[in-house]
Amino acid sequence: MSLVEKIPDIIMPAGDILYFAKADMNENGSFVDSWLGVTENHIFVYAENGSVLKSLGISELKGAKLDSYIGGGSLVVESEDGGVVVVRFSAPLTSKFTVAVKVIENLINGKPLPVLSKNDLPRQCPNCERPLQEGTNACSVCVDRKKVVGRLLGYTKPYRLQMLFAMVMLILATLLELAPPYITKILVDEVLEPQDIGGGLLLWVALLGVTSIVLALMQIVRGVLGVWIGSKVMGDLRKEVYQSLMRLSLSYFDRRQTSQFIGRVNRDVEDTRQFLTDGVLWVVGQALMLVAILVMMLSLDWKLTLFALLPTPIVILFSVMIWPRVHQMWYKQWQAINRLNMVVGDTLQGIRVVKAFGQEKQEQSRYMKGNDILMSQTIKTDGMWQGVFPIFSFITGTGMLLVWYFGGMSVVSNDLSLGTLMAFVAYLGMFFGPLQWYNQMITWVSRAISSANRIFEIMDTPSKVPDSKSAVTVNDMEGKVEISNVTFGYEKHSPVIKDLNLIVEPGEMIGLVGHSGAGKSTLINLISRFYDPTEGTITIDGIDLKDIRQEDLHKQIGVVLQETFLFDGSISDNIAYSNQDATPDDIMRAAKIANAHEFIVKMADGYETQVGERGHRLSGGQKQRIAIARAILHDPRILILDEATASVDTETEHKIQEAVSRLVQGRTTFAIAHRLSTLRNANRLVVIDKGQIAEIGTHEELLAQKGIYYKLVEAQKEMSQIKGVEVG
Secondary structure, three states, rough: OHHHHHHHOOOOOOOOOOOEEEOEEEOOOOOOOOOEEEEOOOEEEOOOOOOEEEEEEEHHEEEEEEEOOOOOEEEEEEEEEEEEEEEEEEEEHHHHHHHHHHHHHHHHHHOOOOOOOOOOOEEEEEOOOOOOOOOOOOOOOOHHHHHHHHHHHHHHHHHHHHHHHHHHHHHHHHHOHHHHHHHHOOOOOOOOOOOOOOHHHHHHHHHHHHHHHHHHHHHHHHHHHHHHHHHHHHHHHHHHHHHHHHOHHHHHHHHOOOOHHHHHHHHHHHHHHHHHHHHHHHHHHHHHHHHHHHHHHHHOHHHHHHHHHOOOOHHHHHHHHHHHHHHHHHHHHHHHHHHHHHHHHOOOOOOOOHHHHOOOOHHHHHHHHHHHHHHHHHHHHHHHHHHHHHHHHHHHHHHHHHHHHHHHHHHHHOOOHHHHHHHHHHHHHHHHHOOOOOOOHHHHHHHHHHHHHHHHHHEEEEEEEOOOOOOOOOOOOOOOEEEEEEEOOOEEEOOOEEEEEEOHHHHHHHHEEEEOOOOHHHHHHOOOOOOHHHHHHHHOOOEHHHHEEEHHHHHOEEEEOOOOOOOOOOOHHHHHOOOOOOOOOHHHHHHHOHHHHHHHHHHOOOOOOOOOOHOOOOOOHHHHHHHHHHHHHHOEEEEEEEEOOOOOOOOHHHHHHHHHHHHHOOEEEEEEOHHHHHHOOOOOEEEEEEEHHHEEOOOHHHHHOOOHHHHHHHHHHHHHHHHHOOOO
């Protein structure tokens, strides 16, 4: 059976499905779900109800491609009649349809299907085979709820005395809530009806008032205690989740969106907290209330209790029928809100592109379409919600009518006192409250368990580059790096680095040269131990990187990247990020070495100038020099420069080069540079081609060989002459 055949309402034709993916936009840009299915001979697009929207024969096609735009893209196939848009999708789904293009292209050209990794394939639960949500391997259907709840309750252990006290308060409050109707019965039967309004009336009214005051105080204490416990538990959970995120290796984040983790740290933890504090207490309280009310009703009159319970099966049946529908509509409303937020986020992040191409009206149109869908879904959801409660009230009201009629008849015939009937009616009103919310309670618990499961997934994910149990502490390094027979690929079946060997002496500067995608940055990632080699070893001073504590390793490695990341804070804070104990004099000295002091002091607030989010208030060259100052203050033995002078003007590049020349002195340095002239001071240049070392030598030696490096230099000379700039 093919994968798509396991999805409800989607029935594939004869022939196994080779690939499928869910799209979330239609050709008008509205958010509508559909499914792409690719067989050996056809491409199909299905609507949510299973109907075929499109059918294309593979033999009629010339090619396939992705068209990208702000916030999403399209899968387009080329035929004799031109391009045909197959499906449209939002930005988060781009990776899925990149794989779809590979599959379709290979089918068109008669080539074997591409070897896909687990990350490329549509992800399914191994047990129930349902599609998994983006960014998680946890299945909300197959999760062991008892295990998750047990683990969750474990977080309340440090606060078990407070939880016990809150539970006692809950039980007492539940029992106290039963008192007013019974006091009312006594007032009517023993005070008002016999007209004994002397001290008895005042006593019972006072008791009724005291009961209300005590109940209010108990609820306040329980509420404050619940907030305290909840805040403590939430703080513990957030701390552990964040620690787990910091522990995970870089590969874990490569295929996941940042927003997923923000949601888990905030929204999922909050859902879990509500369940642990409000939810558990509320569920237990409502269950106790139902039992206690039922006992009181039976003690007052068992016959009336039977009449009162007649609508109960109808209420439960109606709840079971209606709540899944309400839950589904809530989900669609949440989905519409999420998609609208995504449109806003993508548009604002790409606002420069929007303005540059004059696409404001198109973006407004996209937003309005999403807004209309949300408005329509809100009307449906809230409209249905407004209809549910009146129906509940009517059903429960029938039980009340029966009680009033038969109870009234009993009062008239003196078989039942008026006070008993009034107390019974009050208890009956209290009884149907928890019953109406029974199914929503189940939904609430399920949502909390799903959130907890996603949190625990992060906590339980092992790092792919863990410290070995025998890892040693290294405080001082000479900086000799030896790379032996190293092979590595981000996907094991597709190596980027292949059987690479290189020895770098302490203090030596190595320039890494090669075409884009040759493997230069990948080699840097391996030396930094962001990833571990698939085969071979990398050693520093003769010690395998796997045997060095990562904290010690990264203290000895400094990095200056092409895209400098600055944290939202002051210039001083960003320079001192690598050394929190640095004094103002240390920060200033590093800035002077990095040629940054001059522009910093010209700013209104000097070193306390706020750089803004991602450093947007500074120019590219200013950010680079702050990054160099940060690396200088870090004082590493091994330095990594990845395109440190890219995308800056000639004058700024000269200042950065001066700073870099000071920085590299006495340090083992690996430098990647777009402008090859900046690597002339390197002791050796290593030319990497297709993941292997193709050439190695000095600038002059490699030019004399007239190989890959020579061609790269000549190509840059030609480009520079076109731009009117002479390469030295």
